[in-house]
Amino acid sequence: MVDFTVAICTYNGAQRLPDVLDKLKACLESGRRSHPTLTWEIRIINNNSSDETQQVIEQYQTQWSSDVPIYSHFEPQQGLAFARQCAVEQAQGEWIGFLDDDNLPSENWIVSAHEFGREHPQAGAFGGLVKAAFEGTPPPGIERIQSFLAIVERGNMAFQYQLKTGLLPPGAGLVVRKDAWLSSVPKQLFLKGRIGQVKLASEDLEAVSFIQQKGWEIWHNPQMQIFHKIPESRLQLDYLVTLVRGTGLARHHIRMTRLTPWQRPLAFLIYFCNDLRCLLLFWLKHSSQIHQDLVTTCQWEWLRSSLVSPFYLWRQGAIYGESLKK
Numbered sequence: 520m521v522d523f524t525v526a527i528c529t530y531n532g533a534q535r536l537p538d539v540l541d542k543l544k545a546c547l548e549s550g551r552r553s554h555p556t557l558t559w560e561i562r563i564i565n566n567n568s569s570d571e572t573q574q575v576i577e578q579y580q581t582q583w584s585s586d587v588p589i590y591s592h593f594e595p596q597q598g599l600a601f602a603r604q605c606a607v608e609q610a611q612g613e614w615i616g617f618l619d620d621d622n623l624p625s626e627n628w629i630v631s632a633h634e635f636g637r638e639h640p641q642a643g644a645f646g647g648l649v650k651a652a653f654e655g656t657p658p659p660g661i662e663r664i665q666s667f668l669a670i671v672e673r674g675n676m677a678f679q680y681q682l683k684t685g686l687l688p689p690g691a692g693l694v695v696r697k698d699a700w701l702s703s704v705p706k707q708l709f710l711k712g713r714i715g716q717v718k719l720a721s722e723d724l725e726a727v728s729f730i731q732q733k734g735w736e737i738w739h740n741p742q743m744q745i746f747h748k749i750p751e752s753r754l755q756l757d758y759l760v761t762l763v764r765g766t767g768l769a770r771h772h773i774r775m776t777r778l779t780p781w782q783r784p785l786a787f788l789i790y791f792c793n794d795l796r797c798l799l800l801f802w803l804k805h806s807s808q809i810h811q812d813l814v815t816t817c818q819w820e821w822l823r824s825s826l827v828s829p830f831y832l833w834r835q836g837a838i839y840g841e842s843l844k845k
Contacts, residue, residue, distance in 0.1 A: 521611050521612050522559055522633055523558070523560075523633050524560050524562055524606075524610035524615045524697075525559065525560070525561045525629065526616065526617050527561065527562070528564045528566055528599055528603060528617065528619060529563060529564065529602075530597075531570045532575075532621075533568070533574070536572065536579075539618060539622065539624075540561075540589075546630075550629060550630050553630055554633070559633075560587060560590065561587065562610055564592050564593075564594050564606050565593045565594065566594050566598070566602040573591070576589070576591045592605055598711035598712040598714045599690070599712035600708045600711045600726075603690075604707075604708075607697060614636050614695070614696060615695050615697055615700070616693075617690055617691075617693045617694070618692065619747075623745060623746040623747075623748065624743075627742070628647075628743050631742035632647075632743050634742075639736065641736045642735065642738050643695065643703070643731070643733070643737060644696065646671065646693050646739060646743070647743025647744055647745065648673075648743065648744040648745070649670055649671045649745055649746075650744065650747070651746070651747060651749055652748045653754070654750045654751055655749075660815075661814060664759070664818065664821075666689075667766055668747065669747055671689050673739050673741075675741045677738060677739060677742075678738070678739050679736055679737065679738050679739075680731070687737060688727065688739060689723060689724075690726075693727070696735070699735045703729045703730045703735065704730065705729070708725050709725060709772055718761055718764065719765050720765040720769055721770070721773050725776055728776045732776070756816065759813065759817050760816065764820050766821070766824075767820065767822075770825045771787075771790075772828075774786065795826060801819060801822055802819075805819070
């Protein structure tokens with residue numbers, strides 16, 4: 520056993536992985552100075568990549584410090600949910616910090632995460648600050664939809680996420696207690712990630728919801744900070760609309776995950792009426808900008824896809840109740 524596992528889930532990340540690993544090298548040097556007894560490891564989950572990802576991993580393994588080993592695991596089932604489950608099962612750390620292959624941690628990210636975990640023995644998971652590293656010029660008003668790009672800055676004070684608010688930290692930079700995940704999260708989540716023609720998102724929120732439902736605390740730790748690299752291709756209308764739509768279509772399932780079976784029928788009616796109200800009010804106020812302004816179009820798609828989410832899931836045969844029983 521080690522204190523901390525860094526889990527990097529990657530798909531065709533040969534061009535992106537080196538930046539992440541170089542940042543982790545800075546974490547290693549910083550940790551040696553401030554916390555020389557802290558033990559940690561790196562687990563890279565190659566999620567069925569078809570590029571030179573594996574060669575990049577092997578190259579770094581040969582030149583990496585032996586006291587913080589890099590392990591490589593191949594996960595053939597496509598989807599971030601499968602990759603994260605593989606990481607949890609393979610990790611030796613008490614805590615697991617998830618990084619995507621475009622997440623660049625600050626040099627104190629691991630130390631801050633480990634200290635926060637020790638100070639909060641009831642915490643099952645916590646997230647930090649996720650700042651944008653745009654590689655192009657973002658469109659005006661991007662801050663209104665930046666949460667869909669996992670850009671989350673929720674202040675410089677630590678706080679506990681409350682179940683009634685429905686707010687949770689994103690998967691980028693998420694740190695989980697291994698025991699909390701294994702005892703709370705089903706091995707196969709209902710949401711698998713954006714794969715193939717299925718673009719449903721929010722598999723990270725589903726996992727954290729299960730942990731919170733089991734009574735574990737979920738926290739915001741502002742001492743942890745990562746930068747999320749956003750290439751210019753992810754600032755285009757087609758990509759953003761697809762991203763927002765996938766999150767909206769999954770919204771009904773995330774909502775129902777937080778409720779008991781007897782609460783769901785009434786909650787469905789309340790949510791549907793409120794979503795319809797929000798959609799109509801938005802249209803009355805912004806109809807002239809829909810399909811003209813990128814950010815407004817994305818906001819419209821979020822409201823529209825949220826409204827149709829339960830019907831879309833039912834039509835696809837994705838009955839949330841059955842998945843929650845597993």
